[in-house]
Every structure is written in C-alpha cells, then in structure tokens.
Amino acid sequence: MTVIRQDDLIESIADALQFISYYHPLDFIQAIHRAYEREESQAAKDAMAQILINSRMCAMGHRPLCQDTGIVNVFMKVGMDIQWQGSMSVTDMINEGVRQAYNHPDNLLRASILADPDGARRNTGDNTPAVISYEIVPGNKLVIDVAAKGGGSEAKSKFAMLNPSDSVVDWVLQEVPKMGAGWCPPGMLGIGIGGTAEKAMLLAKESLMESINIQELQDRGPSSRAEELRLELFKKVNDLGVGAQGLGGLTTVLDVKVKDFPAHAANKAVALIPNCAASRHTHFTLDGSGPAKQTPPNIEDWPKISWEIGDSVRKVDLGKVTKNDLLDWMPGETILLSGKILTGRDAAHKRIVEMITDGEKLPVDMTGRFIYYVGPVDPVREEIVGPAGPTTATRMDKFTRTLLEKTGLIGMIGKAERGPSAIDAIRDHKAIYLMAVGGAAYLVSKAIIGAKVVAFEDLGMEAIYEFEIVDMPVTVAVDTNGESVHRTGPEIWKTKIEEHALKLGE
Incomplete structure (x- = not known):
C-alpha cells in the first residue's frame, strides 16, 4: 500500500504550475523552430x-510565457492501492497547490478565475478552483497531468453531434477558419x-x-483510424x-x-479544442517517496533567434500622432x-x-489616444510591469463603435482579427487597429518603461493603466479603410499553397 501525503501532493502541484509558467515543453519549441525555418510568409516568420x-527569455528569467497564466486543468490517474494521509480532500489539496503556485512571491501568476460567472464575476484572487478529472486505475501510484489553459484558446473550443455518416474532416475544416486567430x-x-x-470534450482536452x-x-x-485522421487533418x-x-x-x-x-x-x-502558442503542460508521478520535482531543461536546447x-x-511618437497620420499606415506594416x-479589457x-x-464623466480622457487590450501580470522585483501580451480583440468589438464615437479614441492594440462590426466602425471613424503577437508577453513587457493605474483600480488586472512604452512592435491589422490582414493574409497563402501543390502534382 502506497501512502500519498497531503503536503507532497500540494508541493508537487505548486512546483509543476510554476515550472510550466516559464518553460515551454521542449518538443513544442523544436516544432515551432522547424516551422519558423520553413516559413515563407515574412509576417508569420516574424x-x-x-x-x-519570448520563450527563451522566460526560461532564463523564470517569468510567465503569457500574461494569461491560464485556468488549471488536472488529470488524475489514482492507483487503487493508494492510501491518503492528510486532513484535506484531494480536490482541496490540488487547489491549495494552485493557490501556492499563483501567489509565489518570486513569480506571481495572474489570477484570472471569476466566481459567479454570469453574475458578479468576482475574481477568486488565487486562480482557484482548478478543473479536475479523476480516473481510478490498477496499481499503487498517482499519475498526474497538469496544464494551464489560456482563455483565448479555450474560447475557440467547438462541439458538434454529427450524424454517423458525416465526415469529421469536413467538420474540422469548416470550423478552423471560424476560429480566427484568437487561439x-x-x-x-x-x-x-x-x-x-x-x-468527447474530455477526450479532446486530454x-x-x-x-x-x-x-x-x-x-x-498510421496504424488506426485515429492516426489516419491525424495525418489527414x-x-x-x-x-x-x-x-x-x-x-x-x-x-x-x-x-x-x-x-x-x-x-x-x-x-x-x-x-x-486548440492549444495556443503558450502551450503549458507537464506530468509527474507520486509513489509515496516524497514530492515530485520538475527537471529544468537545458537552455542551450532553445534556438538563439x-x-x-x-x-x-515606421517609428511613431504617440504624443504627436494625429488621425491624419494614420491614413497612410499600410496593412501588414x-x-x-x-x-x-x-x-x-472587457470589464473596463x-x-x-x-x-x-448614464451621462457620467469618464475618469480618463481618451481623445487622440490608443488603448491596449491587456491584463498584465503583477510585477516582481525590479519590474515595471509583469508579462503584458495582448488579449483577444474580438471581445471588445461590441464596444468599439461607442468608444470611437464618444471618447475620441483613435487607435486600438490587441491580438487576432476584428469582426465585421468593429471593422465597419474603424473604417467609418478612420481609426486604426494594431496587432501585437500573442504568446510573446514577456518580450512585449520589456518595451514598457512606466505603468500606473489611472482608473477602475477595483477591477484588478482589468483596471485601466497608463503605460509608457519605447519601441513596442506592432503590425497594422486593420487600416483606416477597413482592410484586414487577417482576411487578406490567409486568402493569399491558401492560394499560394494550392498553386504549389499543383506544380508538384499533389
């Protein structure tokens, strides 16, 4: 009989979550590097x-890969010959590990979990509770997979109850373009x-x-139908x-x-269910001998890009830019x-x-200014701000026209595409939408040299900040005429790929 001690499980969960917050799985880095080396689209390559x-910086600096440090998913395979030693339920043990990980003073992680999701939406403050799945299996060990799943990719999850004769491939190819780039x-x-x-949803996540x-x-x-599907898709x-x-x-x-x-x-x-560019997961086994410790990878295995x-x-001084200056900013620039x-973000x-x-005076003047869709991680040590990558812009679409009409706002920065209503508003008001790279949050934060809360402090990470930035890299994603690179780019490259396949006779 194996005895699993309460403190061992708590410590193992906390260590795993800290580990995956700043270390990509090496297989993921190798796959991205292969894709980078073969990529022909300069925008995608950049x-x-x-x-x-960003990944190498996070691995060296032990800071989060993405400002969205995820909702914790835990898959537990519990051996039937295990005995538990402790006063907490197993679920409470896991949540205590999450609490300790997200409040670690050397690497604070953003608390993103809201209680009462269709009501007050109150932040729980420590990223609990985790989503936990249990399976009872033969044996005397506890095998655990831990992941921190970003909200942007989770939001793009899809489900269908197909007819038995329907094609899974056709359904996936129909759904992926609808997912846009928010994942x-x-x-x-x-x-x-x-x-x-x-x-089916659990299988996809697992x-x-x-x-x-x-x-x-x-x-x-392939040796099975599932493997045939993998290759075809x-x-x-x-x-x-x-x-x-x-x-x-x-x-x-x-x-x-x-x-x-x-x-x-x-x-x-x-x-x-898609996994994003901040792919974060690891696994460990408890056998009664003590807590599991993650083994740090060799930083030399990260490509030096x-x-x-x-x-x-083009370099832009935001203190001098006017609406007329935006007119010649080109899509993809x-x-x-x-x-x-x-x-x-959403709450603000x-x-x-x-x-x-309600006719109330706004707490900050937005005239002629740019707004960045972000909920940063709290800073540690000498940091001005923690990792501060963009959040999915489409969630702000329904507010865009009102803000452009009523506040004097002229520019927005986020990640992924804008929907038709937002693009129409941008075109009508000769505004601009710029895209920062999702999954490069620590790199982006290095362009921020000043940060202070200027409104809605009670919203926590969703408060309105004023950032002072130097040479923050962005791409023109929707220009003042309403042309979107997220529409034109994929169309161009789909055609190029088809033409290349025809030449090869595929």
Missing part, C-alpha cells in the same frame, strides 16, 4: 521569431470523437497533454493558409491529436510605438460604455 525569443496559432488541435457530449510527434507518425505511417488544416497569428503562412498547426471512445449507434460526438527591425520601419497608451470597456450611457 511572429514565430517573437514567440521563440494564437501555431499550436495544437485536440479532437475527441465518440462517447457522449461531455466525454489529448493536448500528449507530446508533439506528428513527424514520427509521418515516418512510420494535419495536412489539410495547414493547407488552409491561416498561418502564425492568423497572418497567412505555411504552418497553422504543429500537431493534431485524436482520441476516440465507443459511441451510441445514433451519434457521433465530435469536440475540437534574432529578430531584426530594419531602418525603414510593422510599426514601433513610443509614448503613452491606455489599457483596457463595459463600465466605460455604461458611464457614457
């Missing part, structure tokens, strides 16, 4: 360069097939805990040309995972921003619009 540089490709797709609705090994499968060939999804950050390119997915389960004769449940910006890149910007936008509706 995005992957920033992801690789921060390139990443992985997890697909669950069969069982019931909740079982598949994302596996290593990237599509090249091995390509070399040896890997090629066909990449042939869509979505590319890194949705900018168009050769690599949209680094791997596709498929897990299946027996199903009722009348059903074919199918779930699709340089990302150079030429002298021709790289711009370096310096000066002062405001920040604001909602409150601003409510204040406008």
Whole structure:
C-alpha cells in the first residue's frame, strides 16, 4: 500500500504550475523552430521569431510565457492501492497547490478565475478552483497531468453531434477558419470523437497533454483510424493558409491529436479544442517517496533567434500622432510605438460604455489616444510591469463603435482579427487597429518603461493603466479603410499553397 501525503501532493502541484509558467515543453519549441525555418510568409516568420525569443527569455528569467497564466486543468490517474494521509480532500489539496503556485512571491501568476460567472464575476484572487478529472486505475501510484489553459484558446473550443455518416474532416475544416486567430496559432488541435457530449470534450482536452510527434507518425505511417485522421487533418488544416497569428503562412498547426471512445449507434460526438502558442503542460508521478520535482531543461536546447527591425520601419511618437497620420499606415506594416497608451479589457470597456450611457464623466480622457487590450501580470522585483501580451480583440468589438464615437479614441492594440462590426466602425471613424503577437508577453513587457493605474483600480488586472512604452512592435491589422490582414493574409497563402501543390502534382 502506497501512502500519498497531503503536503507532497500540494508541493508537487505548486512546483509543476510554476515550472510550466516559464518553460515551454521542449518538443513544442523544436516544432515551432522547424516551422519558423520553413516559413515563407515574412509576417508569420516574424511572429514565430517573437514567440521563440519570448520563450527563451522566460526560461532564463523564470517569468510567465503569457500574461494569461491560464485556468488549471488536472488529470488524475489514482492507483487503487493508494492510501491518503492528510486532513484535506484531494480536490482541496490540488487547489491549495494552485493557490501556492499563483501567489509565489518570486513569480506571481495572474489570477484570472471569476466566481459567479454570469453574475458578479468576482475574481477568486488565487486562480482557484482548478478543473479536475479523476480516473481510478490498477496499481499503487498517482499519475498526474497538469496544464494551464489560456482563455483565448479555450474560447475557440467547438462541439458538434454529427450524424454517423458525416465526415469529421469536413467538420474540422469548416470550423478552423471560424476560429480566427484568437487561439494564437501555431499550436495544437485536440479532437475527441465518440462517447457522449461531455466525454468527447474530455477526450479532446486530454489529448493536448500528449507530446508533439506528428513527424514520427509521418515516418512510420498510421496504424488506426485515429492516426489516419491525424495525418489527414494535419495536412489539410495547414493547407488552409491561416498561418502564425492568423497572418497567412505555411504552418497553422504543429500537431493534431485524436482520441476516440465507443459511441451510441445514433451519434457521433465530435469536440475540437486548440492549444495556443503558450502551450503549458507537464506530468509527474507520486509513489509515496516524497514530492515530485520538475527537471529544468537545458537552455542551450532553445534556438538563439534574432529578430531584426530594419531602418525603414515606421517609428511613431504617440504624443504627436494625429488621425491624419494614420491614413497612410499600410496593412501588414510593422510599426514601433513610443509614448503613452491606455489599457483596457472587457470589464473596463463595459463600465466605460455604461458611464457614457448614464451621462457620467469618464475618469480618463481618451481623445487622440490608443488603448491596449491587456491584463498584465503583477510585477516582481525590479519590474515595471509583469508579462503584458495582448488579449483577444474580438471581445471588445461590441464596444468599439461607442468608444470611437464618444471618447475620441483613435487607435486600438490587441491580438487576432476584428469582426465585421468593429471593422465597419474603424473604417467609418478612420481609426486604426494594431496587432501585437500573442504568446510573446514577456518580450512585449520589456518595451514598457512606466505603468500606473489611472482608473477602475477595483477591477484588478482589468483596471485601466497608463503605460509608457519605447519601441513596442506592432503590425497594422486593420487600416483606416477597413482592410484586414487577417482576411487578406490567409486568402493569399491558401492560394499560394494550392498553386504549389499543383506544380508538384499533389
């Protein structure tokens, strides 16, 4: 009989979550590097360069890969011959490990979990509770997979109850373009097939805990229908040309995972869950001998990528820019921003619009200013601000027209595409939308030399800050005429990939 002590489980969970906050899995880094080396789209190549540089910086500095440090997912395989020693429930032990990890003074992680999700949406303050799945198995060990799943990729999860004769491939190829770029490709797709609705979703999520090994499968060939699907979807999804950050390119997915389960004769449940460029997961085993400790990787295994910006890149002083200056900013153009910007996410936008509706004076003047969609990690030691990458811009679409009309705002910075309503508002008001790279949060934070809360302090990480920045790199994603690179880029690269395949006779 193996005795699993309460403190050993708590310490192991906390250590694993700290570890994955700043170390990518090495197989993920190797896959991104391979994709970077073969990429022909310069915009996508630049995005992957920033992801690789950010990853190396985080591994060396022990700070989060992304400002969204995720919702904790834990998969427990509990041996039947285990005895527990402790006063807490196992669920409470895991949540205490989460609490300790996210409040670690040397590497504070952002608390993103809100209680009463359709009501007050109150932040729990410590990122608990975790989402936990238990399976009772033979043996005397406790095997655990731990992941921190970003909200942007989780938001793009899909489910369908297909007819038994329907094609899973056709459904996935229909859904991936609808996902846009908010899941921060390139990443992985997890697909669950069969069982019931909740079982398919669980299979898809669990598949994302596996290593990237599509090249091995390509070399040896498939031995099951699930492996056949992996190979077919890997090629066909990449042939869509979505590319890194949705900018168009050769690599949209680094791997596709498929897990299946027996199903009722009348059903074919199918779930699709993407993993983002901040892929964070690890596993460990407890055997009664003490807590599990993660083994740090060799930093020399990280590629040394340089990302150079030429002298021709436009540099913008935000203290001097006017609406007329925006008119010649070109879609896909790289711009370096310096000066002062405001920040604001969902909660701040909602409150601003409510204040406008009620005729209240806003706490900050937005006239002629840019707003950055971000919820930063709290700083530690000498930091001005913690990792501060962009959040998904489409969540702000429904507020965009009101802010452009009523506040004098002229520019927005976020990640991924904008929807039709936001693009129309941007065009109508001759405003601009700029994209920062999702998955490069620590790198972005190094451009921030000043930060202070200027409104809505009670919202925590969703408060409005004023950042002072120097040479923050962004890409023009929607210009003043409403042209979006997230529409034109994938279209161009899908055509190029098709033309290349025709030349090769594929």
